[in-house]
Amino acid sequence: MTEARRRVVVTDEGPILVYGPVDVEMPDGTRVRSDRVVTALCACGRSRHRPFCDTSHRRRVRDDGGKEHDP
């Protein structure tokens, strides 16, 4: 099979979605593999599961009257 052109979706609020299994090369040279049909790569820098999104980009609010903030 010839290498297919992958679909990549850049979301406005969170991760970058890459269609198809991927090998991600990290800054230290290690490779992280994802076999998912779609992989969500962290683009906000907050994930504790980098390179993958763990939804840490989500807006966090305090319900006790404290100030709302975006991450």
Next chain:
Amino acid sequence: MTTTTPGAPTLPAPRGPVSEAVLSALRGERTAPPAVDGSPPYGEDLQLALYCCYEPHYRGFRGVDADREWDPTLLAVRAELEGVFLGALRDDVPAGADVGSEIDALLVEHVDAFGVSHHLRRHGELWQLREYVAHRSLYHLKEADPQTFVIPRLDGPPKAALVTVQHDEYGAGDPERAHSRLFADMMTELGLCADYGAYLESAPAEILAEVNFMSLCGLHRGLRAALVGQFATIELTSSPGSDRLVRAMRRLGCGPAALRFYAEHVEADAVHEQLVRRGVITPLLSAEPELASDVVFGIRGSLFLADRSEERLLHHWNRGESSFRDGVDGRRP
């Protein structure tokens, strides 16, 4: 023809007259139809009866004829039970049609929220974590199955996107990676029994109601949009909660198989959230905008029932008691 799926659970004990009648009907005994009227909609009796009406559509029960799945008597009782349950939910859950705001609300992390996963992460004990996992096994040992019923009720892009998520749930071709399998591995490592339905007897009505809501919406084409709302609620809210459970398990010194299930869900559901929002809900509502109110009903209904379960668990744990039904102690499962 008496065929039972291997490993099917045994029938549970009845919890009142309605479940008693359903269990008799499942055993093939001739019994008068139960008087469903007046049975509390979220009560033990009605929820167990409904659960047992749905189970023949999944793995069935040991010794129960597979043909009972389409037994007109049982289907008639099921319809009555569904009417009571659905009627109560429609009364208790405020109606709405603004799916966008509903989804946005699910995507906000409430820093000072406090639920079961927060409790377990901060100071839950191992027996409480095991009880939680035992309760959740009623869904997770058939994880994704109730939502799979909706596939032939969708078409085009929403169907393709939903199947993509389900493919991942079922292990993307590798049965060892199926989420139900990862859940079973976690149960074994936590010293729980990983047999399908093993914790039906100990599960209170609140837990049964959550699974019943999924089966109800999955098995009715008229509720397909509510199923999509229910599905979205799981996929959108699961990542942060799973992360707290991973941290709870680390704190409690649980092994790798236990950690793996929730760690997998942190990453998987971050992807599924995107697929459900962009791939399922947006195209579904652009093709059929009149479904918006049912999507909202599915979201609010599942949140309402999930809150009831959380309250039940925390209420018992805060008093140092087991959240298992009377007579079953989670500290010695």
